[in-house]
Amino acid sequence: MKLNRTMLALATTATLAATAGLAEIKIGASLPLTGAFSIAGAKHEQGYGLCVKMINDRGGILGQQVDLIMSDNRSDPATAINQYERFINVDKVDAVFGTFSSRLTFPVANILAKNGYVHPIPAGGALRIYTQGHENLFYFQPNAAEYVGASLQGLITDLVAEGDRPATAAVVAADDFFANAVEAGFLGHKVMDPADGSEVADLAPGYLAGAGIEVVYSEKWPEEGFNDWLNLANSIKRSGAELIIALTASAEEAVQITRALKTVRAEPKMVYYSQGTQVEFYEGTQEASDAILMHTSWHPDAPYVGTLAGEEFTNADFVEAFTAEFGFAPDEDAAIPFAVCQGIEQAIVGAGSTDNDAMGDWLAARTNDDPVRTILGRFSWDDVGLPLDKPFLVAQWNGGELQFVYPTDEFADVSGLVHPKGGF
Numbered sequence: 201m202k203l204n205r206t207m208l209a210l211a212t213t214a215t216l217a218a219t220a221g222l223a224e225i226k227i228g229a230s231l232p233l234t235g236a237f238s239i240a241g242a243k244h245e246q247g248y249g250l251c252v253k254m255i256n257d258r259g260g261i262l263g264q265q266v267d268l269i270m271s272d273n274r275s276d277p278a279t280a281i282n283q284y285e286r287f288i289n290v291d292k293v294d295a296v297f298g299t300f301s302s303r304l305t306f307p308v309a310n311i312l313a314k315n316g317y318v319h320p321i322p323a324g325g326a327l328r329i330y331t332q333g334h335e336n337l338f339y340f341q342p343n344a345a346e347y348v349g350a351s352l353q354g355l356i357t358d359l360v361a362e363g364d365r366p367a368t369a370a371v372v373a374a375d376d377f378f379a380n381a382v383e384a385g386f387l388g389h390k391v392m393d394p395a396d397g398s399e400v401a402d403l404a405p406g407y408l409a410g411a412g413i414e415v416v417y418s419e420k421w422p423e424e425g426f427n428d429w430l431n432l433a434n435s436i437k438r439s440g441a442e443l444i445i446a447l448t449a450s451a452e453e454a455v456q457i458t459r460a461l462k463t464v465r466a467e468p469k470m471v472y473y474s475q476g477t478q479v480e481f482y483e484g485t486q487e488a489s490d491a492i493l494m495h496t497s498w499h500p501d502a503p504y505v506g507t508l509a510g511e512e513f514t515n516a517d518f519v520e521a522f523t524a525e526f527g528f529a530p531d532e533d534a535a536i537p538f539a540v541c542q543g544i545e546q547a548i549v550g551a552g553s554t555d556n557d558a559m560g561d562w563l564a565a566r567t568n569d570d571p572v573r574t575i576l577g578r579f580s581w582d583d584v585g586l587p588l589d590k591p592f593l594v595a596q597w598n599g600g601e602l603q604f605v606y607p608t609d610e611f612a613d614v615s616g617l618v619h620p621k622g623g624f
Contacts, residue, residue, distance in 0.1 A: 223264045225554055227252070227544070228271075228287030229297035232304065235275025236424065236450060239480055240300050240533045244322060245270055247537030248297055250525055251508070255541075258509035261548050269293065273304065280304045281311055288315050294554035297540055300533075301449075302326035302345065302377035309334055318560045320543055321585075322536045326381040327391055330584040331400045336560035337585030340540045340576065341497040342592045345381035346391060348495050349407030351592040352445075352472050355493070355606040356411050359617045366469045369408055370417040370441035372432060372457070376449035382474050383447050387415065416441050423449065433460035442469040451475045455484035462488045462624035469620040478531050482600055489597040491621035496595045498532040498576050499604045503611050506542055506574040510549070513542075515575040531602075539574035546572050 229248055232241035252268045260266055269291055273280035280299055287293045288311075298321040299308055305324025312319040313334035320338050321329070325345035330337055356365055371386055373379040384391055388406025390399055408415055417439035419432060436444055444466070448454045454476040461471075462485075473494045475481070482489050504515040518538060522530040530538075543563070551558035563572065564581065568589060571578035580588050594606040596618060603615035 224267045225261055225264045225295070225548070226267045226269060226291060226293040227295045227297060228269045228284065228291060228293040230271050230273045230280045230283035230287070230299050230304075230308070232275035232280075232300055233272035237275045237301050237304075239451060239478065240323070241272075241275070243478075243531065243533035244300050244537040246522070246526060247530070247534040248541055250522060250534075251538045251541035251545075253525075254521065255509050255545060258511075261509075261545055262552070273299065275301075275304070277304055277307050280308050284308055284311050288317070295544055295548070295556065295559070296320075297537065297544065298322050298324065300324075302329060302381065305329055306377060309337065312336075316556055318544070318547065318556045318563065319585075320540045322540045323533075326377050327400055328381075328393060330586055331393065332395075334585075336556065336563075338543065338563050338579075338581055339585055339587060340536055340543060340574070340579065342587055342590040344586055345378050346385040346401065346403060348382050348474065348592060349385040351495055351594050351606065352493065353407040353411045355594050355617070356413075356470075358608070359606060360619055364469070364619065365411070366413055366442035368416045368439075368441045369413050369443040369445055370419075370436045370439050371408070371415055371445045371447070372417075372419045372421070372436065373447035374426075374449040374453060375420050375423045379447040379449055379474060386445060386447075387418070413443060426453075427456075429456045429460035430463060433457065433464045433466060436461065437464050437466045444468045444471045445473075446471070447474040449475070451478045451481045452484075454481055458485045458488050458492070458624065465623060467623045469622075471621055476597075477595060477602060478533060479528075482597060482602075486600075488624045489600075491596060491598065491618040493594055493596050493605075495592040496532050496602075497592065498535040499593055499595060499602070500529065501604060501611075501613055502577070502593075504575055504577040506539070506576075507546065508542060509545070513575070518575045535575055539576040539579075542574045543572045543579065 231244050252266045256265050271283045300323045302324045306329050318336045327344040327346045373383045385403050386407050388404040391401040446457050454473050471492045476494045477496045500519050502515050506513050547559040547563050550562040566580040571580045595602050596605050605617045608614050
């Protein structure tokens, strides 16, 4: 209900500004509010909406109120394309916020590039997005999905005694843009450009081989309509793999595979998921979630210091403001879009206008010493739009709490790694 009030407040602010003849800054965002990615999409709506509301309450950007136009793409790539085209050609937006998922971001990137818009990406990690030759891509997470596995390899090498490390792995994945990208890094595949078949990256030998782990079972399930979770879980158990890596397209799939592994009484040493930082994952798995590892771009305890409306705004400030607005604590699916909004605000102020070329130049000129400052930490980017010097965080569920466990030198209050997991 509070989300609806937030959106109503934004609409009212925009209407009053228009009535008074005041200038506005229009920003468009197409989000998957229904369909396969709806849980994450709704949280992106919350993150974007709260950030814009707080900016407007503080006087707007360059003295102008922000009119945030959001629409539901139903988790469908063609709809997302059409909506961004409408933002550009009908609504005449000054800037855009990116959508959720690599599957939607990949085609949207072409539209925004052709129209000269800065494309801030909250959730689109597949490397192929960044190798199409587009300018003004800026990813607001630590790195491309293909490189996620480096964090798990590092955790195993740094935190697990040699005799306790898993020697074998089962790698199962959704046939999804993002999941395929993470899988490629773990297994050491080549990444190919779908347009011309050229090689984008050769990830051999892969992060599992780099950690001395043998893959004894791998499987891929279809992108939509899969429900044979028990048979998949039985196959994983029969493989005897000591490490289970499940690369799902959504937190809902992570819940399903966890329940199935619990039903068949799988007993691995270690479990890693590509999704599952959301409270919905814990609600759907309860104690079965204990000791499951997953990468994340954000943690509520991270002492990051950003800015909002020209003033210092910390990660703790965000957690407090979000909880007050919605009545529950945020997770990374709300924090990441909030950081995107912070970045675009800083770009407009830095450029002194909503000229997208100038905004892109300002963002591209950021450095580690002079970065974009957000609740996800500092951002500067390489020449294809991937962040520089930002490690993924690795978290682990224990007792209903998502605990930050790696890297141990990123910030204080790191929790100890629970290992081995044992049964579900």
